[in-house]
Amino acid sequence: xxxxVVIGTQWGxxxxxxxxxxxxxxxxxxxxxxxGNNAGHTLVVDGEKTVLNLIPxxxxxxxxxxxxxxxxxxxxxxxxxxxxxxxxxxxxxxDRWLRVSEQAHLILPYHRAIDHARERLRGAGKIGTTGRGxxxxxxxxxxxxxxxxxxxxxxxxxxxxxxRNVREKNGYxxxxxxxxxxxxxxxxxxxxxxxxxxxxxxxxxxxxxQAALAAGRRVLLEGAQATMLDVxxxxxxxxxxxxAVAGAAAAGAGVPPRALGRIxxxxxxxxxxxxxxxxxxxxxxxxxERLRADGxxxxxxxxxxxxxxxxxxxxxxxxxxxxxxxxxxxxxLDVLTGVxxxxxxxxxxxxxxxxxxxPATTRGWGRVRPVYETLPGWHEPLGAARTLAxxxxxxxxxxxxxxxxxxxxxxxxxVGAQRDQTIRLGAVF
Numbered sequence: 001x002x003x004x005v006v007i008g009t010q011w012g013x014x015x016x017x018x019x020x021x022x023x024x025x026x027x028x029x030x031x032x033x034x035x036g037n038n039a040g041h042t043l044v045v046d047g048e049k050t051v052l053n054l055i056p057x058x059x060x061x062x063x064x065x066x067x068x069x070x071x072x073x074x075x076x077x078x079x080x081x082x083x084x085x086x087x088x089x090x091x092x093x094x095d096r097w098l099r100v101s102e103q104a105h106l107i108l109p110y111h112r113a114i115d116h117a118r119e120r121l122r123g124a125g126k127i128g129t130t131g132r133g134x135x136x137x138x139x140x141x142x143x144x145x146x147x148x149x150x151x152x153x154x155x156x157x158x159x160x161x162x163x164r165n166v167r168e169k170n171g172y173x174x175x176x177x178x179x180x181x182x183x184x185x186x187x188x189x190x191x192x193x194x195x196x197x198x199x200x201x202x203x204x205x206x207x208x209x210q211a212a213l214a215a216g217r218r219v220l221l222e223g224a225q226a227t228m229l230d231v232x233x234x235x236x237x238x239x240x241x242x243x244a245v246a247g248a249a250a251a252g253a254g255v256p257p258r259a260l261g262r263i264x265x266x267x268x269x270x271x272x273x274x275x276x277x278x279x280x281x282x283x284x285x286x287x288x289e290r291l292r293a294d295g296x297x298x299x300x301x302x303x304x305x306x307x308x309x310x311x312x313x314x315x316x317x318x319x320x321x322x323x324x325x326x327x328x329x330x331x332x333l334d335v336l337t338g339v340x341x342x343x344x345x346x347x348x349x350x351x352x353x354x355x356x357x358x359p360a361t362t363r364g365w366g367r368v369r370p371v372y373e374t375l376p377g378w379h380e381p382l383g384a385a386r387t388l389a390x391x392x393x394x395x396x397x398x399x400x401x402x403x404x405x406x407x408x409x410x411x412x413x414x415v416g417a418q419r420d421q422t423i424r425l426g427a428v429f
Contacts, residue, residue, distance in 0.1 A: 071252025
């Protein structure tokens with residue numbers, strides 16, 4: 001059975017956590033294929049909120065194998081804390097339910113120090129990084145100076161690599177960024193402690209996920225961030241440091257492209273983004289504040305307020321085409337209750353002409369003006385709806401129009417934060 005893939009179609013924060021949690025009920029293995037703890041998934045089950053930063057959202061289902069794939073960058077301090085927090089609540093009762101790729105790269109304190117210092121020096125030109133060290137860790141990976149999870153278990157090799165990196169990073173931190181140097185001895189000791197805590201979970205996840213597929217097990221590949229934050233296809237340079245499109249799932253999890261089956265794209269019923277960068281449909285008025293408050297639009301990892309705006313069908317259509325999305329999961333429809341009318345961006349104009357695609361530069365994005373189509377809103381609460389027929393007529397009209405504009409059929413609708421506040425319109429496996 002081929003693996004199913006879940007990706008975000010906007011600027012992240014679309015509700016991937018809830019959707020992966022729902023789909024994981026039918027999966028055997030859930031693999032996160034890229035990113036690090038700059039992404040957060042918020043799940044609400046039986047009124048209890050869980051925020052995950054590294055471990056796949058399938059962890060709330062006992063017996064599911066959750067894998068951190070080789071395409072990830074992992075902060076061992078954050079991972080250990082997340083494991084402890086989950087176990088304190090009765091999750092991850094068996095070590096075999098969590099597998100950490102030996103090929104994944106480590107985020108270490110010097111990555112975080114560099115990230116913070118660079119953002120400070122950018123001043124008004126800040127990108128809006130989370131400061132978690134994600135970008136610097138991926139830089140080391142590409143520069144072939146990174147340290148991987150497997151290296152923790154090679155005593156001599158790890159010590160040599162860490163000594164070299166601390167020496168080089170300290171020179172950079174002091175001379176160019178004006179920061180204090182880090183202590184090798186302290187960092188080395190901390191890493192050895194992390195090594196022992198992580199030892200039971202480290203594995204060749206590539207071999208294991210391929211074996212699972214060969215055995216016909218149901219595998220779900222979980223993305224973080226979203227298409228418009230993809231380092232190649234997003235609003236560069238206001239992007240993340242990895243590829244977030246479905247095509248990256250094969251490399252990031254370690255499976256052949258032909259093993260990818262159904263692609264699920266998640267979109268919020270409106271649009272949000274965190275940090276700086278283009279956002280054509282942004283609302284900077286009281287309505288934008290209302291969406292932020294009603295939708296609890298604050299970063300799961302950082303707590304930063306999200307910028308809110310109307311649904312941008314241009315962006316979602318772009319994401320659907322890039323990843324070959326087979327079905328759309330639309331979230332937070334309930335947040336729009338009482339907002340009437342509902343403008344939807346159906347195209348972009350710049351310099352008086354309609355654009356065929358997305359701008360390639362920041363200056364180009366600055367010239368974009370959204371073209372809106374207006375739909376009627378609704379005032380009835382949606383939380384009790386479990387079928388499309390139970391939605392108000394205007395809510396049905398709205399979601400059907402969004403799917404038509406996006407170019408993908410509806411697979412799932414979320415009408416509330418709870419796991420059961422969901423309308424299922426199709427299967428993934």
